[in-house]
Amino acid sequence: MSDLALAAVLLVPALAIPVLALVPAYHLSARINVAATLVTWLASLVLLGARPVPGDFLLVDDFNVYLIVLNTFVGFTTSIFSASYIDHELETGRLTPGYLRFYHAMYQAMMGAMNLALLANNVGLMWVAVEVATVTTVLMVGVYRTAEALEAAWKYFILGSVGISLAFFGTILIYLAAQEVLGEGLPAMAWSRLVTVSGLLDPDLLNLSFVFLLVGYGTKVGLAPLHAWLPDAHAEGPTPISAVLSGLLLNVAMFAVLRFKMVMAGNPGALAPGPLMITMGLTSLLFAALMLYRRRDIKRLFAYSSIEHMGIITFAFGMGGPLANFAGLLHMTMHSLTKSAIFFAVGHIAQVKGTQRLADIRGLGATHPLLAWGFALGVVAIAGLPPMGVFMSEFLVVTSTFAREPLLAVPLTLGLLTAFGALILRLQGVLFGTPTGSTAPVRASYLPMFAHLGLVLLAGLWLPPPVVRWFEHVAALLG
């Protein structure tokens, strides 16, 4: 049963690719897309209960299983949003039916690649999967074929390939270190074995490889100063892709970094990854928080907010320890749910107003109350106001920092407050004022957006004890 579920998580997207590439009717293909992601999600739920035996290639453990469930869930809700979103894009002629087939096929390819990256035990396989996910997203960012979209895709491709190449060099180094202990061949690349023998690995090699892996996969996380691709890729691609980029792909890259951090943590001679990650996290947080003020484009605004939150997460894991790790894991989940909900709202807003320019989007509260409510809830949540779940995780990050390193808490709090100010300022502009643009009713899919926000609210008010225990357990694993 569990083996079947594991196979389904990987094979359903793979099988859906050729089907979606061939089906011409877009209503049908949108439904197939939703159905495939639903099946993948259901299969991932099975993995929660029953774990397959780990092999040299694939592994399901306590850490990745929750990310798989989150990944496939957001993939499923985004596919529902995407179905209503592309209707409008076809009507306005921004997408042609041919490109839509390509888009759907790539959507599944990306989901499959991300699932593979999360499930991979072999670090080389994980690298290949992250690379495939990068290529598919590059292609989707460029799908509108406007000058801006091409520039964004090109920049993403160049920076993404550089990052992924450095990560591969790190992978070679970690294999060299492991090969001395585990012998040549596949076992030396299996993460589950690396972790058990990490104390025996050569610390110098390990240090060097971690630097490459952190910078390489860190590029994909969007950490400053290697974040330049992220805002453009978010702003110029289709909005469902912005939602999965922010909500999922950044998490997958973060997961890769954490896997290697766990190997580092087991080696007493190796350098502590904490200070490196804290520096990169804080830099990204402060930089992105300041950048939030000058944004003119609504999707770019939230792309910078993603950099900010990935900075917070990196910072939390850099601090380490049970509490900060717990906060980091929770924040990963909350950010992923909230940010994709915001992009669902932003997608509909941009469609109905016919623009992404913040200055041209005003008075949404008067013209589209329901959409405005969803958007406002999302922004309030991402800004870190109670009672939403993001507040909880940010609060935990801040308190654990105050308890252990009070000096670091100062820039952290400063960054959070700066970002908070910018987001509330922008929210005000969008909701109030003289309405601009079209006031026509919007055919939006509210369900995914409010489902995400409902979960975030629930997490802020009451986290079920099993979930808490389980986060605590994973936080302890992370060291």
Next chain:
Amino acid sequence: MTDALAFDIAHLLAGGMVLVSFMLLYQDRMNGILNAFTLHALVLAAAVAWQAHIQSAPHLYLTAVIALGFKAIVIPLALRQIVQRLGIHREIEKVVGVGLTMLAGLGLTALAILVVLPVTGGADAVAREDLAFSLAVVLLGLLMMITRRNAVSQIVGFMSLENGLILGATGARGMPLVVEVSVAFSVLIAFIVFGVFLFRIRERFDTVDVQALDRFRGDRG
């Protein structure tokens, strides 16, 4: 054959790749770049084949064949086609002067050797040398990508970088998935080079100069 000779040949071929990477840095014509890249891929194929021989790892011959067939023949031919069709076989611009670029390249090579050699004391000599050279090739490829403005030469820079990675991976004795990774890289390059960018960029701007794209930066205007 003695071990010393096997090591010397591996060393020579890997060092040859660094040398060709330097040649790539100062080419100022499209044809020159493509010729130098072809040479780069040929040396890579030889280096990988030699590794396959001394490690008795037959699957690495496959990687060598991919390097030879795909990178030394198919890609340069296709790029030549593109360059001809776009009419950009003239001189290409540079961001920094040749002298400065070469100096930076020297610095990066020294850096690569200083970084890799001290920490790989435990690994065998061939792997150490290969790794140091491969990091040098990777860094030189990055340098080329940064200093060039033209989309075709950026792609060539990326491919030379990737050749360096393959060199490093084959040097690590018994590393699994090397063949798969080299296939994945080839697919990546093929996708990017032919499927999408060049033709679309051509279609939209009648140029492959990436600077032309910079005008369209959404948030600056």
